Amino acid sequence: MVYQERVERATSGHGDMHDVSRDVARIVGRSHITTGIVNVHVVGSTAAVGTIEFEPGLQRDLPEILDKLMPAGRHYGHEQAWHDGNAHSHLQATTLGPSLSVPVGGGSPILGTWQQIILLECDVKPRQREIVVTVTGE
Amino acid sequence: MVYQERVERATSGHGDMHDVSRDVARIVGRSHITTGIVNVHVVGSTAAVGTIEFEPGLQRDLPEILDKLMPAGRHYGHEQAWHDGNAHSHLQATTLGPSLSVPVGGGSPILGTWQQIILLECDVKPRQREIVVTVTGE
Amino acid sequence: MVYQERVERATSGHGDMHDVSRDVARIVGRSHITTGIVNVHVVGSTAAVGTIEFEPGLQRDLPEILDKLMPAGRHYGHEQAWHDGNAHSHLQATTLGPSLSVPVGGGSPILGTWQQIILLECDVKPRQREIVVTVTGE
Numbered sequence: 001m002v003y004q005e006r007v008e009r010a011t012s013g014h015g016d017m018h019d020v021s022r023d024v025a026r027i028v029g030r031s032h033i034t035t036g037i038v039n040v041h042v043v044g045s046t047a048a049v050g051t052i053e054f055e056p057g058l059q060r061d062l063p064e065i066l067d068k069l070m071p072a073g074r075h076y077g078h079e080q081a082w083h084d085g086n087a088h089s090h091l092q093a094t095t096l097g098p099s100l101s102v103p104v105g106g107g108s109p110i111l112g113t114w115q116q117i118i119l120l121e122c123d124v125k126p127r128q129r130e131i132v133v134t135v136t137g138e
Numbered sequence: 139m140v141y142q143e144r145v146e147r148a149t150s151g152h153g154d155m156h157d158v159s160r161d162v163a164r165i166v167g168r169s170h171i172t173t174g175i176v177n178v179h180v181v182g183s184t185a186a187v188g189t190i191e192f193e194p195g196l197q198r199d200l201p202e203i204l205d206k207l208m209p210a211g212r213h214y215g216h217e218q219a220w221h222d223g224n225a226h227s228h229l230q231a232t233t234l235g236p237s238l239s240v241p242v243g244g245g246s247p248i249l250g251t252w253q254q255i256i257l258l259e260c261d262v263k264p265r266q267r268e269i270v271v272t273v274t275g276e
Numbered sequence: 277m278v279y280q281e282r283v284e285r286a287t288s289g290h291g292d293m294h295d296v297s298r299d300v301a302r303i304v305g306r307s308h309i310t311t312g313i314v315n316v317h318v319v320g321s322t323a324a325v326g327t328i329e330f331e332p333g334l335q336r337d338l339p340e341i342l343d344k345l346m347p348a349g350r351h352y353g354h355e356q357a358w359h360d361g362n363a364h365s366h367l368q369a370t371t372l373g374p375s376l377s378v379p380v381g382g383g384s385p386i387l388g389t390w391q392q393i394i395l396l397e398c399d400v401k402p403r404q405r406e407i408v409v410t411v412t413g414e
Contacts (some may be wrong), residue, residue, distance in 0.1 A: 002289040002311050002413045004381060023295040035140045037156040037177050037239075037272050039313050041379050053183040057215030057225065065208055070341055071140050077333030087333070091341050094328045094372070096232070098391070101239050101313075101377050103179050105142060109194045110270050112182040115236070125413040132386050134313050136274055136412055137140045173278045175315050175410055179390075191321040195353030195363070201366050203346055212348045234370070237395055239377050239407040241281070241317050243280060247407050252322040273279045 001138055003031030007131040011047070011121035014089065015063030018119040019054040019129060024102075026108055027133045034107045035136015036074035040100035046089040046123035048096035062120065066092045072124075089122040096120065104137055123131045139276055143167030149185070150260035151202030152227065156194040156257040158269060162240075162247055163269045172245045174275015179237035181268045184227040184261035186234035187232040192254035200258065204230045210262075227260040234258065242275055277414055279307030283407040287323070287397035290365065291339030294395040295330040296407060300378075300385055302352055303409045310383045312413015317375035319406045322365040322399035324372035330392035338396065342368045348400075365398040372396065 001114050005027045009018050020040070021044035032057070042049050052058055067088070073079070100117065103110045119129060145161045158178070168175050180187050190196055205226070211217070213227035238255065241248045248257070256269060281303045285294050296316070300359050318325050330332055345362070349355070352363035378392065379386045386395070396406060 004311050004379065035142050035272075037175075037274060037313075039377050041377075041386065041398055043386060043391065045327060045391040047316075050232050051183060051236050053216075053228055055216070055219065057217070057219045058228055060215040061225055062229060062232060069207060069345060077336040078329075078331070078335070080334045081331065087337055090329055090334055091338060094326050094338060097235065097326050097373065097376070099377055099379075100235070101176055101177050101179075103142065103272040105238075105270070110179065110181060115181065115183040130262055132381065134379040134413075136313060137272075146307050151294075173410075175412060188370050189374050190319060191354075191366055193354070193357065193359045196366055196397075198353040199363055200367060200370060207345060213311075235373065237297070238373070239315050239375055241280065241315055241375075241410040243408065248317065248319060253321040255318065 002035055004137045005133050009119055013131055016121040017059045018110050019116045020119050023116050024133055028109055028135055031135040033135045033137040036104045037101050038104050038109055039101045039134045040079045040117055040131045044118060046086060046093050046120050047129055048093045048120045049098060049100045049127045050096055050118055051115050052118055053114040054064050057112055086124045093122040139271045147267045149265050149267055151264050152262050154259040155197045157254045158257050159254045162255050162271055165243055166247055166273055169273040171273045171275040174241050176244045177221055177239045177245055178244050178255055179270045180257055184224055184231050186258045187238045188234055188256055189253050190256055191252040195217055196236050197207045224254045231260040239251055245247045277309055279411045280411050285395055285404055285405045287321045287401050287403050290400050293335045293350055293390045294393045294396040296395050300393050300409055304380055304385055307411040309413040310413045313377050313378045314380050315377045315410045316393055318395055318406045321370050322362060323405055324374040324396045326372050328394055329390040337380055342349055346370045362400045362409050
């Protein structure tokens, strides 16, 4: 069995983090799949999907450390060709990854109490993001 | 077809790496699924799952480089709120990711000879970890 | 339903990036699965699979930033045991990850226009790489 739905999210720009756990749990519920896997995937190359404890401290810490490790800059090859100021957005998004697969048991995603599914905007401007949620199982 | 089992692992604390390839292979065997995907997911926000050549050198190198890139510190927003000394654990776990999906062929996970599935403890104290292994296919 | 095929790619060595989106799309087409998930997995511990905007700038930027964050060096535990000069290859491959799961809708992988599926060679010499593509769904 397979069930697929899309979720739209408007982000405010670089470093904006959204908790999408409730959206994912509702879609798993509507799928009537009790055991399996749910895949959460963001379309596009400058946003990422992952898990984190969703609280204000880490909402600030994760974008900050990513900017320290992969800072904005004009020296990137991507900038020299495109001049859109978001080479670091691409690098951060690729490193975190665009998708996540979480097990489903008892009709719900299996996550820790302090483990939320997040969308992280890495691009330098507000974006309308599309997340595809696919549930497989029985 | 879907088959799901849980594996428990006691870790000794920050940087403790466990090879769980054999557990995963046994569960795939018990699933009687010959072709498909096996998802390996750790519950919680301060541990990670991935693949590496499991040998003593890299068992030391991976935690060391993660600590160099995302060091412990009191300056994190997470620390200022929670004071539990593990903000870097969260950041490292999110960057590596909590789950991995590996193909199944001929009734086994398809991995290289020197490619093992690992659980990496990122938290600062010993933890009892729960890994959910889900096999889908036929 | 499950469908699995293997793709071979010869890489030129460290930092060589290949766009495998077309291979993956063709395999999804041959699977006759219209809705589901496609898993792309590279066998071995010194190469990675992910998504990026595949253009010459980022083809250079991603390997460069990985080499800055996880540089080659003789000080790694892996080097002291194996002397094969590729400890950083292992660390980079583990951090990016060996596999990716992308949703399938309307018989195709769901990706952004500038979001390609890539194989990144992290090892220090040319390698013959095997990618396993597994489609599940209906």
